[in-house]
Amino acid sequence: MVPDQNKSKSMNRIDSKFGELNRKGRKALITFITAGDPDLDTTFELVLEMERKGADVVELGVPFSDPLADGTTIQRASQRALNNKVRLRDILKLVYKLRRKTEIPIVLMSYLNPIYKYGLEEFATTCRKTGVDGVIIPDLVPEEAEEWLTVARLNKLSTIFLAAPTSPLERIKKIASKSTGFLYYVSLTGVTGARDKLNSNIIEALKAIKRITNKPVACGFGISNPQQARKVSRYSDGVIVGSAIIDLIEKSTSRKAILKNVGNFVASLHQKMVGD
Amino acid sequence: MEKVLPDKSGYFGIFGGKFVPETLMSALKELERVYNRAKRDKSFQDELKYYLSEYGGRPTPLYFARNLTKKLGGAKIYLKREDLCHTGAHKINNTLGQALLAKRMGKRRIIAETGAGQHGVATATVSALLGLECEIYMGTEDIKRQSLNVFKMELLGAKVIPVSSGTKTLKDSINETIRDWVANVRTTHYLLGSCVGPHPYPMMVRDFQSVIGKEVKRQILEKEGRLPDYLIACVGGGSNSLGLFHHFYNDAVKFIGVEAAGLGIKSGRHAAPLYVGEIGILHGSKSYVLQDSDGQILPAHSVAPGLDYPGVGPEHSFYKKTGRADYFVVTDKEALQAFHFFSETEGIIPALEPAHALAYLMKIAKDTNKDEIIVLCLSGRGDKDVEIVKG
Numbered sequence: 001m002v003p004d005q006n007k008s009k010s011m012n013r014i015d016s017k018f019g020e021l022n023r024k025g026r027k028a029l030i031t032f033i034t035a036g037d038p039d040l041d042t043t044f045e046l047v048l049e050m051e052r053k054g055a056d057v058v059e060l061g062v063p064f065s066d067p068l069a070d071g072t073t074i075q076r077a078s079q080r081a082l083n084n085k086v087r088l089r090d091i092l093k094l095v096y097k098l099r100r101k102t103e104i105p106i107v108l109m110s111y112l113n114p115i116y117k118y119g120l121e122e123f124a125t126t127c128r129k130t131g132v133d134g135v136i137i138p139d140l141v142p143e144e145a146e147e148w149l150t151v152a153r154l155n156k157l158s159t160i161f162l163a164a165p166t167s168p169l170e171r172i173k174k175i176a177s178k179s180t181g182f183l184y185y186v187s188l189t190g191v192t193g194a195r196d197k198l199n200s201n202i203i204e205a206l207k208a209i210k211r212i213t214n215k216p217v218a219c220g221f222g223i224s225n226p227q228q229a230r231k232v233s234r235y236s237d238g239v240i241v242g243s244a245i246i247d248l249i250e251k252s253t254s255r256k257a258i259l260k261n262v263g264n265f266v267a268s269l270h271q272k273m274v275g276d
Numbered sequence: 277m278e279k280v281l282p283d284k285s286g287y288f289g290i291f292g293g294k295f296v297p298e299t300l301m302s303a304l305k306e307l308e309r310v311y312n313r314a315k316r317d318k319s320f321q322d323e324l325k326y327y328l329s330e331y332g333g334r335p336t337p338l339y340f341a342r343n344l345t346k347k348l349g350g351a352k353i354y355l356k357r358e359d360l361c362h363t364g365a366h367k368i369n370n371t372l373g374q375a376l377l378a379k380r381m382g383k384r385r386i387i388a389e390t391g392a393g394q395h396g397v398a399t400a401t402v403s404a405l406l407g408l409e410c411e412i413y414m415g416t417e418d419i420k421r422q423s424l425n426v427f428k429m430e431l432l433g434a435k436v437i438p439v440s441s442g443t444k445t446l447k448d449s450i451n452e453t454i455r456d457w458v459a460n461v462r463t464t465h466y467l468l469g470s471c472v473g474p475h476p477y478p479m480m481v482r483d484f485q486s487v488i489g490k491e492v493k494r495q496i497l498e499k500e501g502r503l504p505d506y507l508i509a510c511v512g513g514g515s516n517s518l519g520l521f522h523h524f525y526n527d528a529v530k531f532i533g534v535e536a537a538g539l540g541i542k543s544g545r546h547a548a549p550l551y552v553g554e555i556g557i558l559h560g561s562k563s564y565v566l567q568d569s570d571g572q573i574l575p576a577h578s579v580a581p582g583l584d585y586p587g588v589g590p591e592h593s594f595y596k597k598t599g600r601a602d603y604f605v606v607t608d609k610e611a612l613q614a615f616h617f618f619s620e621t622e623g624i625i626p627a628l629e630p631a632h633a634l635a636y637l638m639k640i641a642k643d644t645n646k647d648e649i650i651v652l653c654l655s656g657r658g659d660k661d662v663e664i665v666k667g
Binding site: 064065066067068069070071075082087088089111112113114115116117118138139140141143144161162163164165166167168171175186189190191 | 294
């Protein structure tokens with residue numbers, strides 16, 4: 001039995017972070033990497049390095065054999081992690097280890113099947129004990145999430161649902177009401193992956209969503225450079241960057257290079273977002 | 277009379293549902309709405325009926341297999357000749373229905389996955405017929421095995437997109453088709469080929485395929501004056517089997533589904549999620565699935581490309597759990613033997629998929645009584661498989 005890493009916290013780390021940033025008039029930089037890509041030790045170091053360079057929340061992807069919402073970059077990252085036999089339980093252990101070093105909010109992003117196989121309740125309990133703060137399940141819409149919501153609430157986990165450009169506003173309202181921590185707005189109609197250009201409707205969409213919910217709204221999918229991050233952050237409460245970071249991991253030839261390249265990139269995102 | 281399944285949320289008992297990225301939710305709701313309306317719309321049903329008969333070749337015969345019955349020495353064996361449908365398999369029943377729906381929704385682009393290539397050919401065919409743009413995702417492993425079907429799809433004006441991710445077979449071509457749909461959902465209809473995927477697909481595909489069983493019921497009553505004792509069909513995703521079973525759901529008729537045991541269940545290289553799989557979530561629905569202890573989907577194997585899939589339709593999972601149907605397995609080797617035996621005995625070359633059902637029939641026929649009746653769904657013809665069998 002591991003000691004409960006979240007017990008002492010009356011407030012979830014994600015809520016505290018958004019509260020703190022809000023008071024400072026700042027927006028959250030949320031960085032995504034696939035856990036175990038290229039190996040778990042690098043992931044451990046990367047989380048700490050990204051925090052040092054200005055990440056406010058870290059999202060760890062759980063590798064899955066059939067990642068149908070992901071583009072080629074995250075598919076490959078997932079495959080690299082699976083080739084290393086990285087399992088959900090290993091990732092939970094990694095978070096436990098990280099919790100001795102950092103209080104940065106940690107969100108797991110996993111397709112439903114690995115969680116379902118682990119057992120929803122056991123997974124939620126283990127998340128609380130190891131220090132996971134929230135979970136994103138890209139193939140779980142609120143209609144199907146009743147059981148998950150129950151066990152997640154019991155364990156004070158944020159349940160972060162996604163809203164898409166194809167979701168009618170009425171529906172987004174419903175999705176927001178089931179979301180805790182933040183609402184994840186998918187910036188484009190498509191799968192994950194860095195894009196040169198932002199979807200032209202993002203800003204209008206974000207403005208409309210901010211009018212119907214008072215929960216933090218973070219925007220992700222396709223955001224790949226500091227300029228885009230800055231632009232999107234003006235109309236949201238946070239920006240999620242994933243594939244662009246994984247592209248750097250893929251291109252780097254050593255752990256040292258990975259830490260350096262990703263660190264520099266995260267720093268540039270952070271600077272652009274806080275700068276005037 | 278039992279309740280009609282699935283329920284409003286797309287559940288067959290605990291199986292089914294809609295486990296998809298949010299981006300697809302409105303398209304699924306639209307599809308459900310348009311489909312439910314079309315179901316009750318006489319003009320749609322008349323149009324579908326017209327194409328099924330004048331273009332698709334329906335009704336297909338229910339053929340009394342005299343030689344087979346004699347050789348096997350048990351029950352009377354009837355074959356539902358879906359191999360005589362246009363394009364050589366039952367797949368056309370569903371593609372016609374969905375393509376007509378796509379037109380109703382104003383979607384001019386069709387995408388589809390294919391394993392054996394039969395569904396790809398049937399999709400390319402109806403797209404040509406109705407003037408729709410068509411792109412087919414196919415695993416590179418399957419492209420190698422079924423090159424004739426690739427050529428056919430291209431002849432019909434479709435674009436075949438090779439899928440080289442994961443296992444390079446049906447499972448991964450479905451992933452890739454879903455990704456395309458996520459990106460192009462406003463203009464594109466995903467013409468899914470089996471009773472799998474998120475609601476409403478398992479219900480809709482079954483309904484379009486249920487013309488098989490509807491005809492069987494009428495035909496067997498004409499020929500025998502009574503219902504059959506057994507219905508037998510192969511199960512990959514489950515569309516020909518559920519199409520056969522559906523109209524007999526409330527009758528005292530035994531359902532038998534035959535899955536692919538590949539190189540043998542113990543070898544781990546098979547496609548038998550109902551036989552040995554566990555409940556999981558794959559491609560949008562909760563059903564039995566081949567997976568490891570960490571919830572990763574395992575690659576399937578079968579000599580029949582149309583059965584080479586680690587998942588199965590949620591309605592079959594429900595039948596399995598409730599005992600409404602019994603499921604058995606047949607190895608590659610047994611299916612190949614049946615392929616030869618059947619070709620020689622009846623002068624019909626079956627596809628390797630229904631050859632699995634035939635192999636099971638050969639095992640049990642001698643234990644049945646002469647006054648019993650078996651109907652087997654001969655879901656496709658074997659021209660596409662001669663290379664594999666020769667190889």
